[in-house]
Amino acid sequence: MLAGVLLLIFLPPLVAKDLCKDSQDGFKVRLSIKTGLGDDAYEWNESEMFLFRSTLAYAMRKHSNQDTYTIDNILVCNDTQRVSFVFVVTSTDDPDQLIPKEQVELAVRQNKHRINNAFLLSDMTLEFMGIPPTLSAPIIYDTEPWLIVFGVVIGAVAVGIVALLMSTVSKKRRAKEKAAGLSEEDEGIVKENGTALSSLGRKEGVYNQAFSNDDRFTKL
């Protein structure tokens, strides 16, 4: 009687260990806590293992949409000092049956982000051997940033070229007018009383103060 009771108590863990050790559906997990967190690294102990098993149970629940997965469905073995171990997932209906590898893989991939965050680790520091990390989507820009900078530079260059060419053209025009004015001056001396007819050719004329309109002071 006593022997039977003892066998009943000790059999499940032994069976469980066998399920875990010999199975093909297990995954090896490796954590590099010190590498990932440096000085903030936490100790790996039973409670952390408990957390791991519960997050995996959570992942299985989400993947299969069955709320029946519990922590007892996650079996762990081959615990090492490296902080690496193997786990298997047992089915909720039959504790001796394991969930196939592909299912577990899908569950883990879907929820890797949540599992990583629970342990403050990343894809590099929390590795599931055989499950490659999902690559993040490449950033897609509406306009490539380099085109924007290129546009700015080309715009500045175009503005510079136009400004310099305009200044050359206006300088030439001014020089031409000055030369035209100079050659007319050579012919006649411009006098204040304007006897030389050439002064009529100039646009500005000669400012004669006697005829100014500034009569602010003369009005009574």
Add this chain to the structure above:
Amino acid sequence: MKLKLPNPGLEDRILSHDELERLEVEEAGDRPKWDNKAQYMLTCVGFCVGLGNVWRFPYLCQSHGGGAFMIPFLILLVFEGIPLLHLEFAIGQRLRKGSVGVWRTINPYMLGVGIASLCVSFLVSLYYNTIIAWVMWYFFNSFQEPLPWSQCPINANRTGLVSECERSSPVDYFWYRETLNTSAAIEDTGGLQWWMILCLISAWGVLYVCCIRGIETTGKAVYVTSTLPYVVLTIFLIRGLTLKGSIDGIKFLFTPDLNELANPTTWLDAGAQVFYSFSLAFGGLISFSSYNSVHNNCEQDAVIISIINAFTSIYAATVIYSIIGFRATERFDDCLSGNILTLLNTFDLPEGNITESNYQEALHSLNTTNPDIISSLALKTCDLNSFLSEGVEGTGLAFIVFTEAITKMPLSPLWSVLFFIMLFCLGLSSMFGNIEGVLVPLQDLKVFPKSWPKEVISGVTCLVCCLVGLIFVQGSGNYWLALFDSFAGSIPLLTIAFSEMIGVVYVYGIDRFNEDLIFMIGHKPNIFWQATWRVISPLIMLAIFIFYFSTTVTKEIFYIAWDPESENFPTLEKKPYPSWIYVIIFLLAGIPSLSIPCTAVFRAIREYCCKKHPSAPVREIDSVTYKVHIQDEELKTQDSVYR
């Protein structure tokens, strides 16, 4: 040894000292002038200090015995660089013309030297501006976080990284695939790469804006382009010194190995570096100094610019190697951590059991207990010195090694922007000199009609260069650029420099040259200048030329190609050139060099066949009396129109 070759008619061709004095006082010449001395010095410094100071000198220094390389470098600087520089400055200031004008004045048969300078300046401008286009491409791409060359892109079906990138590295992939899109061989043109065409257009556009009115506009631009590199180098030095491993890099660079001094290649490489670093024989320096006032102290300028150039080379080498030291240390650390991780994972040891300090003992103890497992792991050998001596120079240094180092620094986009702005300024200020060496000879040779304004001439030249430069934006463009760099910019320059020395010293006459210097700077150049101009520097030039010529002609010429299908990928593969390339090599190196004798022969034939009549129309000369005479004539014709 006062050898002087016969040179009839020299007096008629040059302005006498009195005429020069009058020109100076009355400012009756229509030649442009520098606004102030600072502009002239900055332009010359900018022309001399270029990309070579950043990516060629550090490599030479490190590969030829570190600190010991300074000895041949400084010796050859004093005996080769400074005399040649002084010669070019003095002759330009005296004859007040660009390179073609100067050589035609000295002796019409030496016109070929000017034409050779024009050809070389043109060929070098073509490919140099392409390098600036590449720098601009990297600059444009630096305004994003993370930098595009810090990680491999994901392949089309999102299962992994692009295979070419995975096998090499993200920086290699970005350079060879996303920037150049190189073809596997020079025969494969690979088509034009549209993004590179845009960058090429922007490079020529910026150059056009700065050169549009000659030194009027470049003189303003050099205030920024010549000073900014020094600011950025200082910033990088401060940043570099705070990074781990930088001191190792600097120590590695300067550790002297005096045995290298016995190696003749060291001396020849030092001589070549001094020569190319000073941008001699391009004709640009002669042009720049011709805009100076006649009594400018060109001797002092030559010495100052040489010192600045040498200082910049050493300073840049320090900065570059501090960053390379950082990168090498990072790589070494990564290599070691990788090995440690492998060991921990294989033996399931707790983390922190094996660290960098006890790695060797741990490896040894594990090797004694489980040798077969250790050998199956294929651990990499991590050696800091091998990472440091990954001797990279040229574009590889700037676009692969340095960009990788930048990705490892915090705030990478900032450092990337700064670095590429520095390279851009260094390249652009050198381009000013190259373009000057193209534009002024074209004007002297009267290729363009006189009525065309300066803006149009520079515009047409830039447009033509841009169109021809499209060779370098094809898939195989990188290989063409390497070809041009090796052949257009090496042997012709040596022949031109040698001809220049012979021309000034023996054709123009060292006596006349000395008198000119007495007139210009007030004292006769001392025995050092006499000895170097007459004997020492020409001999050095001849020695370097013979060495280069013999090594180029005798050895088989290879180029290194990026070929994803080769077995040694990612190592670059050595491929032989196809046979038709030899024709192009001959054109690149031969045409400038052979134009020196050919022009003389051509001119001699012309003189002999069509003998000139004695009553030929008055040749245009740059004399004051002649110009006043012309102005009088013009006024007379104007008056007659009005009356």
